[in-house]
Amino acid sequence: MxxxxxxxxxxxxxxxxxxxxxxxxxxxxxxxxxxxxxxxxxxxxxxxxxxxxxxxxxxxxxxxxxxxxxxxxxxxxxxxxxxxxxxxxxxxxxxxxxxxxxxxxxxxxxxxxxxxxxxxxAYINPLAALRMLETWPVEGRRVVLTAGGSSCARLLGRWALEAGAREVVVVCRSVSHAASLAELGLIPLSMAEPHAIAAAASRADVAFDAVGGPLAEALLAVMPRTSDFVSYGLLSGESFQPIPTGPKLQRFHLRDRLGTVKPLEWQGWFRKLWPMLRRASxxxxxxxxxxxxxxxxxxxxxxxxxxxxxxxxxxxx
Ligand SMILES: NC(=O)c1ccc[n+]([C@@H]2O[C@H](COP(=O)([O-])OP(=O)(O)OC[C@H]3O[C@@H](n4cnc5c(N)ncnc54)[C@H](OP(=O)(O)O)[C@@H]3O)[C@@H](O)[C@H]2O)c1
Structure with a gap:
């Protein structure tokens, strides 16, 4: 064969x-x-x-x-x-x-x-979204997401709302995603709207960023000092400079969680994901x-x- x-x-x-x-x-x-x-x-x-x-x-x-x-x-x-x-x-x-x-x-x-x-x-994006929301709970918080058209951001956004987030703003490169994101109850913004992005970021409690580069720096520049900025991807291919007076900089890599997980806990993650995936978009x-x-x-x-x-x-x- x-x-x-x-x-x-x-x-x-x-x-x-x-x-x-x-x-x-x-x-x-x-x-x-x-x-x-x-x-x-x-x-x-x-x-x-x-x-x-x-x-x-x-x-x-x-x-x-x-x-x-x-x-x-x-x-x-x-x-x-x-x-x-x-x-x-x-x-x-x-x-x-x-x-x-x-x-x-x-x-x-x-x-x-x-x-x-x-x-x-069912693995890479859902598990990353689940683990991020468990690590930085969003109940009652205002959330900003980047790469809004991505599978990972859609899951993060929808599950953040289900977990009680006050609002979820999603920043997209392409406006083609706006209607479907709005249908999920998310607030789409275009990367071409810097003022609206700055306004959303300045009241955000947590941002999950997969883009990096100038967009990440624009968010970091205005986010409250008490907020969390979680970097989990660099789709722009560009890094960014942290701001000492800016939000708490956090990094998320699924692989960091995999090194220590035992098979029983690993299987438990998927038992938790199945019902979430049945209602996911x-x-x-x-x-x-x-x-x-x-x-x-x-x-x-x-x-x-x-x-x-x-x-x-x-x-x-
Ligand atoms: N750290 C971790 O453990 C972990 C785990 C899972 C996923 N991730 C990260 O999550 C991100 C999304 O993955 P996915 O599978 O969900 O992606 P996907 O569904 O394939 O979608 C990719 C999205 O990225 C957007 N994009 C690409 N380049 C961009 C840029 N330069 N600026 C802004 N937006 C850009 C695209 O925008 P358009 O719609 O405009 O084309 C598209 O909407 C990736 O960075 C991936 O590495 C990280």
């Missing part, structure tokens, strides 16, 4: 650095569970490491992709009950491939009623065959995109 995987063997722009490689599917290492992949999303969190931005800890050669869903097709006797189940093979080798062999401790079973395209996106999933991965990445780069490109990993069967 043949496996296919999207490898990067050097750093570079993903469209240049990735190659689709076929190889004979080897024997499953003892103790692992083999998952035949169905689909995986394309997230900034998957693409940024390929560029070398985290070169100090993520080095090629690697199969790309951190999340996705599949069906368990092979397991040892102790994990035999998992065969046939849909599951997330997480925290192992890359997921942008046909088959993933995964440590069963980190494998997450998917509830039967959860849509496959939602399950495929994720962007439409748009599926691309694995062989069309270049089109998927090109679509990912479209400014104002209102869908999540997904790789169909079962299209060859």
């Amino acid at each position: 043949t496996d296919e995987a999207l490898w990067y063997r050097r750093f570079g722009p993903p469209i240049d650095a990735l190659t689709l490689e076929a190889a004979e599917l080897g024997a499953r290492p003892p103790g692992t569970v083999r998952v035949r992949m169905i689909t995986a999303p394309i997230n900034p969190s998957d693409l940024i490491p390929i560029t070398g931005a985290y070169g100090h800890r993520v080095r090629p050669p690697q199969v790309a992709g951190y999340e996705g869903v599949g069906q368990v097709v092979e397991a040892d006797h102790v994990s035999a009950h998992l065969v046939g189940r849909r599951a997330l093979p997480l925290r192992g080798p890359g997921t942008w491939r046909r088959y993933v062999d995964c440590d069963p401790s980190w494998l997450v079973e998917v509830p039967d009623d959860l849509e496959t395209s939602v399950a495929a996106r 994720l962007p439409e999933a748009r599926s691309y065959p694995l062989s069309d991965w270049r089109q998927a990445i090109t679509a990912f780069d479209e400014p104002g995109r209102r869908f999540k490109p997904m790789l169909a990993l079962d299209d060859a069967r």
